Amino acid sequence: MLTDRDLEMIKFTNIYGRTFLPVLGRTFFPSEKIARDRIAKLVRQKIVRYIDTDRVKIGRAVVLTHETQKYLVDIGLEPKKVNSGWTTINHNIIEQTAHYWLSKLGEVERTSVAKHGAKMEHVPDMILTLPSGGRVFVEVETSRKARGRYDGIFEKIRKEDPAVVLYVLPKEKQIQSFAKFLPEYERVRVIDIDTLIENVKTTGKVSAKFQHEF
Known part of the structure; x- marks a missing residue:
């Protein structure tokens, strides 16, 4: 029997086409072990299945079965195709985890160049729309780009005029040097x-630091 949590997890997994135990253990479940145990049951029920990745530390990816994809169609959702490339796994894990927690604060839309490129100067990884209507451009950075690329990105972001540009990094120790490396922009926050x-979890707010605090 599927729980409400299972159904929400299925819909969430469909946004990205795949997910990973390190994500599920920090979002829908209290730990990765509990996530693994529940996913094992859902595999036996043919709700989800595993596919191998080429990353030993990450292990396998969790994807929806054809039966579950048919269920999504029945409830009016379009099944997402599974991306079989593994070069962006670390980015995917942080992006999905951030997506889950930011969705507690407002509406999160995962963006893509294919869907948003024609109408936006710059396409961030996600857009968080707050209850106030303010837009937060969310960028997940697992590796640093050349400074010239950030100059071009920020020029385009200014034209979009978001309320905040939120950069999410893997480790706290990376924040200070990254914030100083970016072009100066008063709306940038880093966490x-x-x-x-x-x-x-504890305050119901992101409370990221402003770039000028570093």
Whole structure:
């Protein structure tokens, strides 16, 4: 029998086409072990299945079965195709984890160049729309780009005029040097994924630091 949590997890997994135990253990479940145990039951029920990745530390990815994809069609959702490339796994894990927790604060839309490129100057990883209507451009950074690329990105972001540009990094120790490396922009805030989770859990706010605080 599927629980409400199972159904929400299925819909969430469909947004990205795949998910990972490190994500599920920090979002829908209290730990990765509990996530693994529940996913094992759902595999036996043919709700989800595993596919191998080429990353030993990550292990396998969790994807929806054809039967579950048919269920999504029945409730009016379009099944997402599974991306079989593994070069962006670390980015995917942080992006999905941030997506889950930011959705506690407002409506989160995962963006893509294919869907948003024609109408936006710059396409961030996600857009968080707050209850006030303010838009937060969310960027997940697992590796640093060349400074020239950020100059071009920020020029385009200014034209979009978001309320905040939120950069989410893997580790707290990376924040200070990254914030100083970016072009100066008063709307930039920076946070690591662990602090983001803790802040949303305990205060209901992101509370990321402004760039000028570094």
